Amino acid sequence: MMMEDRIGAFVAHGRIDMLLSDTGPLAGMTFAVKDFFDVAGLPTGAGSPDWLASHAVPQASASVVDRLLNAGARLVGKTSTDELAWSLNGENYHYGTPINPAAPKRIPGGSSSGSVVAVAGELVDFAVGSDTGGSVRLPASYCGVFGMRPTHARIPITGAVPLAPSYDTVGWFARSGDLLEQVGRVLIPEWREPATPPRFLIADDIFEAAGSAVKAALAGALESFGPAEHVVVADGGLTAWRDAFRIIQASEVWQAHSGWVAEAQPGFGPGIRERFADAARLDSATIAEALRVRQGIRERLDALLGKDGILLLPSAPGAAPLRGTPAQELEAFRAKALELLCGAGHAGLPQVSMPLGAIDGCPIGLSAMAPRGHDERLLQLVGTVTRLHG
Amino acid sequence: MMMEDRIGAFVAHGRIDMLLSDTGPLAGMTFAVKDFFDVAGLPTGAGSPDWLASHAVPQASASVVDRLLNAGARLVGKTSTDELAWSLNGENYHYGTPINPAAPKRIPGGSSSGSVVAVAGELVDFAVGSDTGGSVRLPASYCGVFGMRPTHARIPITGAVPLAPSYDTVGWFARSGDLLEQVGRVLIPEWREPATPPRFLIADDIFEAAGSAVKAALAGALESFGPAEHVVVADGGLTAWRDAFRIIQASEVWQAHSGWVAEAQPGFGPGIRERFADAARLDSATIAEALRVRQGIRERLDALLGKDGILLLPSAPGAAPLRGTPAQELEAFRAKALELLCGAGHAGLPQVSMPLGAIDGCPIGLSAMAPRGHDERLLQLVGTVTRLHG
Structure with missing residues (x-):
């Protein structure tokens, strides 16, 4: 199912294959999720070995994960993150630095480092990250993909490790703007076309x-x-x-x-x-x-x-x-x-x-x-x- | 389209017919929304003539309205509410008291008074209210219908007049539990079946x-x-x-x-x-x-x-x-x-x-x-x- 991960996108405990519906607007798409979000039955590591060791395995998934599964997407991995997401570089002291597929001698950016490289390296169609101060937008820039930070609190971040709640948002990456939009239409069920030109x-x-x-x-x-x-x-x-x-x-x-x-x-x-x-x-x-x-x-x-x-x-x-x-x-x-x-x-x-x-x-x-x-x-x-x- | 409103469910300025999609899980269903939620192009009154007069007509609808329209439901009215929703009785000093179809000599309960009577009186299939201290659950009890108050902040209440934000929730009424559930599946896109018996x-x-x-x-x-x-x-x-x-x-x-x-x-x-x-x-x-x-x-x-x-x-x-x-x-x-x-x-x-x-x-x-x-x-x-x- 999943391609070999030569770029360090996925965390060791994240080799999964979870499909709940084979119909829906995202049917046929694969995705990965930053190891900052809960996935039922898998540990959440948040880029910290001590966090991993001191927290129970969650019984429920983050809302965003369930929404995407309900829309027909297939979850294939949990991805690397900077320690507690408190960085923009994508270098994790404990677990190393994922490879930036667009510029292998350069850092990938973070904290959503594994998610961005999984998309840029074509291991998945799209990936979920989180953005507090730039943790989706900056790695998207570094790795040459699209990255979206939505309006704060518009998409519930339930089931994610908090960093700074008044700033924390769900975010996502894709190689095409079309797919970025498609994922947005699933995550924003109250979608309304703009009535006026920008x-x-x-x-x-x-x-x-x-x-x-x-x-x-x-x-x-x-x-x-x-x-x-x-x-x-x-x-x-x-x-x-x-x-x-x-x-x-x-x-x-x-x-x-x-x-x-x-x-x-x-x-x-x-x-x-x-x-x-x-x-x-x-x-x-x-x-x-x-x-x-x-x-x-x-x-x-x-x-x-x-x-x-x-x-x-x-x-x-x-x-x-x-x-x-x-x-x-x-x-x-x-x-x-x-x-x-x-x-x-x-x-x-x-x-x-x-x-x-x-x-x-x-x-x-x-x-x-x-x-x-x-x-x-x-x-x-x-x-x-x-x-x-x- | 809409039946005659002999029970005072709808506010005077709320005679509308809004349909955005004729497919979706709620296609064929009609609904009404408490005049506490914005509907693009219609004034929001919140049960207060002074509120109505001092607020601009909203250009966008509340999230919950857009979600339901996107799911194929038809919006046919805005409903009466207690003044600023700060009551449980359903008696509005300025606009009167809607009739409780299940017990016409009795009050309907509020503050979501018009929504509950629109459902109980079979003017619509379901209706949206808001619940802070019981404003959906109590009128549901008084009028003999189902009424749901969801987990706080799980369904965004964007585009509604605030009452007490740490308590305020979107809520909804239906005559059957089946339809109450169907509406819930639209409003909770991350829907997940319980894994264990209660x-x-x-x-x-x-x-x-x-x-x-x-x-x-x-x-x-x-x-x-x-x-x-x-x-x-x-x-x-x-x-x-x-x-x-x-x-x-x-x-x-x-x-x-x-x-x-x-x-x-x-x-x-x-x-x-x-x-x-x-x-x-x-x-x-x-x-x-x-x-x-x-x-x-x-x-x-x-x-x-x-x-x-x-x-x-x-x-x-x-x-x-x-x-x-x-x-x-x-x-x-x-x-x-x-x-x-x-x-x-x-x-x-x-x-x-x-x-x-x-x-x-x-x-x-x-x-x-x-x-x-x-x-x-x-x-x-x-x-x-x-x-x-x-």
Whole structure:
């Protein structure tokens, strides 16, 4: 049934074949799900050996898994993830780094690393990940596939390990925009075609932050969307957006997991260890100020987008970094990526990354962001993009 | 298309006929929706002339409306509701009281009053309401139909007027358990058949609180479920449950609507006027203590139900009160009803009311409550009940 996994997409305990219906809109399609979501009868590992060891095997599957099975899709694997999903790189200290099929010398991106490479490497038709600060959009950009982050809380994330609940969303990857849309129609049963044409906006300041190579790589794709208004999104700069994101995220991770950390004393890999230590030291005034910043971002993006706006922005500050990039350099790149990506998280807005550019022969994504609850616009758009760009 | 509305089910501005698909699992079915949910292009009144006047006509429909239209059902009306849904009686000071087709001299129950009478009066096949403290379960009991309150937040309530968001759920009514289940299968796309048989529990203390006439009226129905364990649910008594509910509900209503009240200065009917005045005076220590009580109730019900428990309890402390019952007497009855009904709200659990009893020739419902996320158990049960009891 499943092809051999030479790229490290799947977790060891995830060799499965689960089919509940052979009719439905996704009949004949195979999919994989990030090992952050429960699948009945299989352990959930969340990228942490200590998590795996300290949690009972779930008896029920996550809602998203059941919805896809009910639609006729076949589940063939659970996929690798960064430890507790708290990274954007796709490098797991305990389990290693899946291979980026589009650029094998480069990291795949994460935290939905196994899901993105399973799609890019054609092991499955589509795959489910989760996106808190960019964990679907960034790996989609690095690996040259489509990746969707829906409106926050529109698709229930029941049965998944929490990271930062006010940001966490279900997300999914596919090689074609058509299939990305098809999966969306299953996950959004209240699907409604947009009644009006979109109004395109280009995020000048976010392109500026991404740098000239990214701008040049995506210029052709941008033009293909036709007339667009140029706007400055973050008046006060993007670093304030990123800082607020890190603070609120850390405070929510701490709330979700500090009890378990105290009890299980997990042996964290580098990076996540430090992030937990920092989270423990956050004070409430800092968190309150970050929440105030987030409110401003929500209001700004809502005002910009109105009911019909689609904001075009880069998905990443460059092609995927090389494997073995020194930690400090990699961290600086991740921080820059977070600046570009955290807006949708702060405002709960849907954003899709489309594989429409290349830098040095490696993929880079163009993103589109829509108003809250208007996921249909983005998924309709990627269907069109696929038909235009092949 | 629609039968004449002699029972006051529909709001004046709700004479509509909306069909988007003539295929799907609900093809051929008609439905109505409480005027608490948005329908694109129609005003949302929420049972308040001032709300109607001060809100723009929505451009999009509530998720639940779109899901049902996508499944092939035909929307034929928007239905009456108690003012801002803040009552259980079904009497609206501004618009009057719909007729209870099962007991025309008695109140229909609310706040989903128009939806329940549209179903009981056979004007539609099924109808959507909302349930915060019992606004689907109690009118279902009074009017002799099935009424479902699902797990909190399992079915998105996007596009509805909020009342008390941590309690608010979408709900629905049907005359047969089979149809109640069919609608549930559309609204719960991640539907999964229960893997194990249920374990029945009987809530002795809640039956005691409902009184001997209710116990006698439901004894036969109780027996039909076979062997069951008798349990005491609320060790400290049900009045503490009700008091905590009233406090938390009022604090959330205040948070949701005090801004609008200050601005629009609505002319509230009696009852809701006093409740708003009381809500304004709540202090944070009182609210914190009520939240503590709620946490205890959640833990108690979770422990009782486990993964397979179904708790049987009365839906009401009697048949529907007569129209024109003196206010103080009616209020005492409503308070008693709230004691029986608030547990599911506090714990976010699904509960269904089944029309399985009668007192003086008037309907009374038997309720079943399931563990969080196990709505399928209840809907499967009512399908069976319909086949057993005709």
